Structures are given as structure tokens and as C-alpha cells.
Amino acid sequence: QELQSDILNVYKSGEHLMYMINDLLDLSRAEIGALNLYFEAIQPAPFLKEVFNGVHQSEPANPHVRWEMEVPDDLPAIRADIVRLRQVLTNLLVNARKFTSRGVIRLGAEVEPPYLHLWVEDTGTGIPLELQEKIFEPFGSVNRKRRPEGIGLGLSITRHLVALHDGLLTLESQPGVGSTFHVYLPLPGVSRPVVRQENSSAKSILLVVSSREQIPSGILRLCQRRGLSARQIRGLSDLSAMLAEGAPQAIAWDLHGSCWRDWQIIQQLSKQQDWTALPVILFDGGEEETSDQGGQITNILFKPVSGNTILEWVSQMAPGEEDQQPILIVDDDESARKYYQKLLERRYPGRRILLASNGRVALEILENEAPAFILLDLMMPEVDGFTVLDEVRRNPRTQNIPVLVCSGKLLTFEDIGRINGLKAGLVTKGILDDEELMRIFEQEVECEPAVPSHTSEVVRRALAFIHQNFHHPISRKEIAEAVCVSENYLSQIFRNEMHMTPWDYLSRLRIVKAKEMLSHSNESITEVAIRVGFNDSAYFTRVFTKIVGMSPRVFRQSTRKMVSP
Structure with a gap:
């Protein structure tokens, strides 16, 4: 039994070390703009419930702390990297657990155009005002008196990940009362990303694109919560009258029973300059909508999306x-x-x-x-x-x-x-x-x-360094140092994006420039080799022959024959 306990401690220590290493890698990539996210359209409600239950069930039971959710079923689809968004919410929920010994930990969600608003609320120790910005810094901590459970990277990484989603992360906290972390993720725009306007001239109207006789109850509840008036349009004739009145605050698209007439309406909206960045809320009421359940979000499986606009999303529903x-x-x-x-x-x-x-x-x-x-x-x-x-x-x-x-x-x-x-x-x-x-x-x-x-910016900077220094004897280490990353990391992302290693790229660039000189100058092959960064003309000849398929001498002769009268 003692041996099993020791093995378990070793396992937990190794797991903790792995998390810390991953956090350090994520933070370093985020800070140099090399943390790539892979976006897809997701249904928030089931995803949030899955993350919440996973964290709750994995935490040690505490009878003095209640875990609660305020997540409506009728949340609209959003664009997110599902792995990274899970990381954001897990960090916030685990952080709430660390500082809450009694009371409640709550995960909430609500549509607040132009955002989907998520929040994690706790009744923990709270954070003094002077420390509320410091905790988002790497290795930052609220309480230096207690033994830290990590190295202080979680919130810093969380802020970076939210920013990569074009979102906002804010904090409300009061010592002795608790803390609430707010995450605002943008809804898709019509044909360009949504823009938050604090003093918007938009009317308190939610434009509802729906072919049904009645507006779905889920949309009506949203209007009631947000103080909006629902205005339904079923065709282009209704749209013309609406356009004359000015832009609404948001657009709700009822996907249940939708047809290409609805798609024509969206396309027309994309041509209105003041409407292109309006947030779009996707609803699907289903066949049998009840007053208890309301509008549910459509269960469409989108392929990964590169932009957060409804035109891009719908184009994926129309292959070809x-x-x-x-x-x-x-x-x-x-x-x-x-x-x-x-x-x-x-x-x-x-x-x-x-x-x-x-x-x-x-x-x-x-x-x-x-x-x-x-x-x-x-x-x-x-x-x-x-x-x-x-x-x-x-x-x-x-x-x-x-x-x-x-x-x-x-x-x-x-x-x-x-x-x-x-x-x-x-x-x-x-x-x-x-x-x-x-x-x-x-x-x-x-x-x-x-x-x-x-x-990525790192690869671009590496390309610029190679372009400006290819004629000098440079090493992979010098390229990596010039762009402030490790050699292995540079090779990995360079190969992923350029489909070759930095050294292969350097060799090919040198040969491209050598071909130009052999075609247009009378310099000797040795002189050409030196001018493009080779110290050894024999090695230059071997590399040239491997890439071009002929020796430098034969290449020069062939180009001279092509231009001769």
C-alpha cells in the first residue's frame, strides 16, 4: 500500500510538471504570435455543461460549496477553438475552486449582442483592487502567504486565449465577497466581424428572419431579457421597409424550415454598409417547440471556419x-x-x-x-x-x-x-x-x-532574415536567435507552413540566386558560389546538381544557347 501511494504521488507530480511545461509553451507561443487556433462553429449550451460537469466531478468534494449553472438551452452558435475555449473555462473554474472554501461557484451564460457573455462567479476570498491587473501577468499571484498550487500562468494564458478569439476578459471582485470573471465572445457578423459600439445609434430592435407564422418563443424570451422589440421579415419586400427604418441592434435567423429565400435576405443585408457588422443569432425551434423548451440552436455540423461571419458559415451549407x-x-x-x-x-x-x-x-x-x-x-x-x-x-x-x-x-x-x-x-x-x-x-x-x-509572423521574420543574409555563412541557430525562438520550434513551424526546413529553404534560395547569376553574368562558378553563401565550390556544385538536375556549368551552357541568335 505504501508503494502504491508513492507511485500515485510520482504520477501526480509528473502530471503537474507536464501541465506547467504546457502552460509555459502556450504562453511563449502566444506572446510571439505563434499560437494557432483552429476555429469551428459550436453549440455553447451542451459544451458549457460538459466542461462544467467535468471540472466539478474531478474536484474533491466540499459540502460547504455548491456548484451551480445558469446556462439557457437556447444559446446561439459561436465560432471558437473548442480545445482552447475548454482550457479558458477550466482555468477559471479551477481557479474559483482554489479560493472558495464555502458558498457557491457558478457558471453562467447569456446573449448580450454583439457578444455571447460567459461568466464564472465565486464567493471566495476576492481580490484587492490593486492586484486585479497583476493577476493576469505571468507568474502573478494574489496571496503570497499560502503555498501556490501552480506557477501563476493560468490567468495570463486565459487572457491571451480570449484575445485570440477576438473576445474580452474582465474581472469584478471584492475582498471577502468573491470574484466574477466575465468572458465576452463575439457573435458572427453578417459579412464582416462584429464591432462593439458603446453609443450606438441602432434602434432597440431585433430583426428576425423567419418563414414561420409565429416568432419562436426562444427569440421572444431573448427580446424580453434584453429589452428589445422583435421585428419579423419573411421576404425581400419586408426587408425593404426595414432598411428604410435604419439598422437594428442584431439579427436573429430562425433556421428551422429556412430556405434560400432567407439566404437571399442575408445576402442583401451584407450589401448594406451599416449592416455588415451586425451580430447574427442563429436559432432552430425544431418541429415541436414547447413553451418550456423554447428555441433550440440548430444542430448543424460545420467544418472548421476561418472567419466569424454568417456569409462564411452559410457558404459551408451550400457546397459547390x-x-x-x-x-x-x-x-x-x-x-x-x-x-x-x-x-x-x-x-x-x-x-x-x-x-x-x-x-x-x-x-x-x-x-x-x-x-x-x-x-x-x-x-x-x-x-x-x-x-x-x-x-x-x-x-x-x-x-x-x-x-x-x-x-x-x-x-x-x-x-x-x-x-x-x-x-x-x-x-x-x-x-x-x-x-x-x-x-x-x-x-x-x-x-x-x-x-x-x-x-505566421515568426516564419515571416525568419524568411526576411534568410533573404537578407543568404550570401553569408549562416546557421539554423543564427536564424532561430534572430526571431527569438528555439531551433526545434523554428524548424517545426517553418516545416508546417513552408513545407520544408529552414535549411532546405536557404539552400534553394541560394540556388535560385546562383541560377540568375549564371544566366546573366560572366563570373566564374567559384565566384558565384561564394556570392550566394557557399565557401566550397565543390559542395555548391553537388547541391546545385541535386536541386536543378544538372551541373552549374551545363546550366550556364544551356541558358547561353537559349538566348543566342
Whole structure:
């Protein structure tokens, strides 16, 4: 029995150490913008009940503490990373348990447009005002007199995770009374993310899109709780009258028995500038709605979603519609445009491919088209790719279109600063072969969830460092130190996003630049090798032959023959 007790203690210590290591890793990734979340649309009510029961049942029984829930069944669907949201709620509930010896621990939820409001309330020791911000700092603690049960990372990570959901985390606390942590998660917008307006001119109206004779009781209860008046529309004719009255506070879409007429209404709303960021509440009353149960949230299984707008969500319920959207290629090099066009037509026969010879032409096309995917060069006359990307992300109609920047420009840290925050993939011309490039195109066009939809800031900074230093003898360690991460972590995320290691990328970039010099200069092969970062010309020849399929000498001879009269 003593041996079993010792083994159990070792197991618990190991488990505790694993949690601390995971917390440290999560915090370091969050602080450098490298903590990727994978969003999906979820039904909050069953999820919240599952998390609450899991934490409650795993905690030691305390007869002096009651565990209560105030979670309505008719909560609307939200967009969240289910693993990370579980981590947020678990951290808050476990934290409440640590500081509550008697009284109550309560998990609550309520719709408060433009948010779904969650809260964890306790009657614990409370937190003095001067410490209420400090507890969100790494390694922060309220009570230094008691032995800590962790290392003070839980609330710091929780704040980061809520922020990555575009949400808010606030605290109300009073010593001797207790604490309440409030989590506000944004509801989906119509065609762009919702924006909170403290002094909104919107009327106290909830616009209800429903084909039923009666507004579902769940929606009516919501109106009663929030002091809203429900205004139902069943078709475009009703919508016209509503538009003339001005924007409401939110839109409730009754999905039970909904049809494409309802979808047309939503599409019309997306074209109204003042309506695009209105929160949308999804309801499904079911076949037999009772006064006790009210409207239930629809039980639709969404694939992972990259944006928090209702247009993106509903497009997933209409597979095949995106196949009709064209693909836009923006590059001032005609041979590059033809090359990309050939690759895409081979993979997507019959798909419309739009071609733009510069940024100005691209922006003109985007006034009338909404492509499924944009392939964008950076260095172009008249209007460059930086400007195009900025305009695409600024426009609510185009801001969620996947963009892949494919440029031969050697990026600087200033260039990276211009791209950061604009959500675009990034590849270098000449680095990938046809098959590798086609895989990247497929992930962008088909929105594969396994790969992040944009290159992370850490990888971009690594690319900039390589671009500015490829002609020097640099190591993987120097690249990692330049972007302030470990070598192993850099290799992991670089491979995930660029489909090769940093060293493979460096070698390929050097060979791309060597090919340019061999084609356009008379420098010797040894001089070319040194100028692109190789100290050994024999090693350079081996790497060049492996990547290009011929030696540097044969390559130079072949290019000279091609340009000779």
C-alpha cells in the first residue's frame, strides 16, 4: 500500500510538471504570435455543461460549496477553438475552486449582442483592487502567504486565449465577497466581424428572419431579457421597409424550415454598409417547440471556419457554390502569369482564371468580382502588391479572400512589417517545383484546415532574415536567435507552413540566386558560389546538381544557347 501511494504521488507530480511545461509553451507561443487556433462553429449550451460537469466531478468534494449553472438551452452558435475555449473555462473554474472554501461557484451564460457573455462567479476570498491587473501577468499571484498550487500562468494564458478569439476578459471582485470573471465572445457578423459600439445609434430592435407564422418563443424570451422589440421579415419586400427604418441592434435567423429565400435576405443585408457588422443569432425551434423548451440552436455540423461571419458559415451549407468563383492571378511578368494559369487550369479544368498585369488592373477586377483565391506578386508598376493586399483586407466584401503572395523580391524586415496583420500566405518564386506549388494552391483554394491560412509572423521574420543574409555563412541557430525562438520550434513551424526546413529553404534560395547569376553574368562558378553563401565550390556544385538536375556549368551552357541568335 505504501508503494502504491508513492507511485500515485510520482504520477501526480509528473502530471503537474507536464501541465506547467504546457502552460509555459502556450504562453511563449502566444506572446510571439505563434499560437494557432483552429476555429469551428459550436453549440455553447451542451459544451458549457460538459466542461462544467467535468471540472466539478474531478474536484474533491466540499459540502460547504455548491456548484451551480445558469446556462439557457437556447444559446446561439459561436465560432471558437473548442480545445482552447475548454482550457479558458477550466482555468477559471479551477481557479474559483482554489479560493472558495464555502458558498457557491457558478457558471453562467447569456446573449448580450454583439457578444455571447460567459461568466464564472465565486464567493471566495476576492481580490484587492490593486492586484486585479497583476493577476493576469505571468507568474502573478494574489496571496503570497499560502503555498501556490501552480506557477501563476493560468490567468495570463486565459487572457491571451480570449484575445485570440477576438473576445474580452474582465474581472469584478471584492475582498471577502468573491470574484466574477466575465468572458465576452463575439457573435458572427453578417459579412464582416462584429464591432462593439458603446453609443450606438441602432434602434432597440431585433430583426428576425423567419418563414414561420409565429416568432419562436426562444427569440421572444431573448427580446424580453434584453429589452428589445422583435421585428419579423419573411421576404425581400419586408426587408425593404426595414432598411428604410435604419439598422437594428442584431439579427436573429430562425433556421428551422429556412430556405434560400432567407439566404437571399442575408445576402442583401451584407450589401448594406451599416449592416455588415451586425451580430447574427442563429436559432432552430425544431418541429415541436414547447413553451418550456423554447428555441433550440440548430444542430448543424460545420467544418472548421476561418472567419466569424454568417456569409462564411452559410457558404459551408451550400457546397459547390465556391467552385463557380474565379481565381485571380496578379503579376506583371507575363511568363509567370501563363505559368500559374497553366498549373491552375490543369488542376481546375473549366474554372475561370482572371489575369491582371498589375495592381491597378487587379483592383478594377475586384470591384466586380469576388475570387475564391488571389495569387499576388509584390513588385509591380503603377500599384504594387502591398497596396493591393492592403485594399483587399480593408474592403469588407473581399477581406476574407485567401491571398498567396508569390514574389521574387528579397524581403526586408520593413516589408514584413507591411505584410504583418494582413493574413496572407507567402512563398518565394523559384523555390518550389510544380507539384509543391500546386499543393499550396490547393490548400488556399480549398481551404484545407490542416494548414494555417496565413504565414505566421515568426516564419515571416525568419524568411526576411534568410533573404537578407543568404550570401553569408549562416546557421539554423543564427536564424532561430534572430526571431527569438528555439531551433526545434523554428524548424517545426517553418516545416508546417513552408513545407520544408529552414535549411532546405536557404539552400534553394541560394540556388535560385546562383541560377540568375549564371544566366546573366560572366563570373566564374567559384565566384558565384561564394556570392550566394557557399565557401566550397565543390559542395555548391553537388547541391546545385541535386536541386536543378544538372551541373552549374551545363546550366550556364544551356541558358547561353537559349538566348543566342
